[in-house]
Amino acid sequence: MRVSNLFGTTRRSVPGDDLASHQFLLRAGFLQQLATGLYSLLPLGWRTEQKIRAILREEMNAIGGQELFMPVVQPADIWQKSGRWNSIDQVLLRFQDRRGRDMALALSHEEVVADLTAANVSSYRDLPRIVYQIQTKFRDEARARGGLLRTREFSMKDAYSLDRDQAGLQSAYVAHFRAYFKIAARAGIPVAAVLSDVGVMGGHLAHEFIYLNDAGEDTLVFCDTCGYAANQEVAETQLPEPETEKEGELEEVATPGAVTVAELSAFLKVDPSRVAKSVAFMAEVERGQPARMVLALVPGPAEVNLARLRSATGAVELRPATSDEIVRAGGVPGYMSPRGLAAEAATVVVDETLGRRRNLVTGANREGWHLRNFNIARDCQQVKITRLAAAENGDPCSNCGSPLRIRRGIEYGNIFQLGTDYSTSLGALYDDEAGEQQPVVMGSYGIGVGRLFACIAEEHHDERGLTLPLAVAPFAVALISVGQEEAVGQLAEASYQQLCDAGIEVLFDDRVASPGVKFADADLRGMPLRITVSPRSLQAGGAEFKRRLGEARIVARKSILEEVKAELEDLRRQEVDRVQTQMAPVEALIAQTFTGGA
């Protein structure tokens, strides 16, 4: 491809304060935004996308996946059968066709797979199977953000395993677990697998595949000692031993102006963890029903884990209460507590850690006053005690007690053990050897292609632009001619032809432009190998070779082709080595993750 013929231009500047990598993708002419959460991939971006897709296909095929293709526009009835028509709200985009039939844009394809399975699987002899596709999904996100990280329309590689029993599912799950590490390694990003919430997918066991990065939206919990890794939403921590200290007498203490946990603990000179913090939420238990107040009590430094609060209360909708709502329920903002609050005013849920502590500090529900020697069992009636606090940095690992570490990351893939919910509701049954009908046991396995793309760009850029691995770079070689000298033009053209003929992907900057512009654009686009033909290089005997992340050297004009081949072969070998290195610990990890568990 000649730059003079390329659709899409580089830009000197773009607005916004996105991730640096996303700005480079925009500036290099890989992407262009159409509207919130909707992006076009320009030719350069599309080439990279296709290389990522090729890796996905190869690794899915390698575990026995069969590619197919399912509609994005789907009739409501399969979503009604699975129950998700009602259980998912606004992210599922609904509309009607001309006949007034309810339709939806697929945000995932479990229903269709179950429907296909019902029609195509009838015997245990038809199992196991793995099918997958790379297809558009649409999720009408409340707020798209972060460039490619959270878009509304996006491509996903989604795979589905069909098995006759849990043992079969388990082995498909492990195969995907391994394949996802391989994909990350080939795409050139580090990856961590963490236990995750099953969310609206339903099912039992789930893992997320995370690219660790401070800009990520997800909060992960790691134990460096035993290897425990989980999304904060589901991370377990060790409970403290129940305290046996004598219960003191409940007393009010004046705490003027001490509204936050920090102020309060400083004022009363108690450890913040001994403060029972009350956080008020409004919970909608059934869609459309009036919200009820839920008071969550957690240790002072802790955050409320919304996933747990949701499951503890059965809420479908959960949001922080406003001051007005707190007052209306009879609470005093800043001094809130379950004490002195009418039982019918709010549901109270207490973190189990607090249940094991004695003589805590909590609000008095009176402006300027708190309570001392507060003991849950004695001083609160009608409370539900459960795990509620999100794991914090330094909390003891539930496995081994070592301090946990909190990190941020970007989730680009996930795997779910779905079980039989979808197959049962959509009639995906098979006959076993005894002729008994059984539901097919399903798993579902997604990778967001755009997110993976974004993660790759984030991992591979420097101050000048992208530095993509050969495996995903839109072109292997950036060829640049400098100046208008005839000899330069001749060698550049000849090299371009020669390389193209050899099947090497070359982006030839044949424009009449100053060298600075060409070098800057080549750096921005990030092709792994740059070849410059210039009066200076001719003087030195040929062309200049420079890796995007390496030093320049002169190559004789007669050996350009073979040297390019050697360079690319070397880059390829480095990437293979890197994949091997990255995969080395994975088997041990799999053994550790799946023995005795799940």
Add this chain to the structure above:
RNA sequence: CGGGGCGUGGUGCAGGGGUAGCACGCCACUUUUGGGAAGUGGAGGUCGGCGGUUCAAAUCCGCCCGCCCCGACCA
């Protein structure tokens, strides 16, 4: 959905009641050619939309739309 910000040539921005500007890009010619060249000449904008105030609105007011950020939300 709450809070904040921004919509002005292709891109990035300034202007803030009276002639619509700058830089980059683009077109033509000339000179240049190893890190985003120089000169000369040119093209390109119903100032997001609708309504209002005014002799006069890009500018003031109202409503709407779009985009961005924070939060809520989130396979």
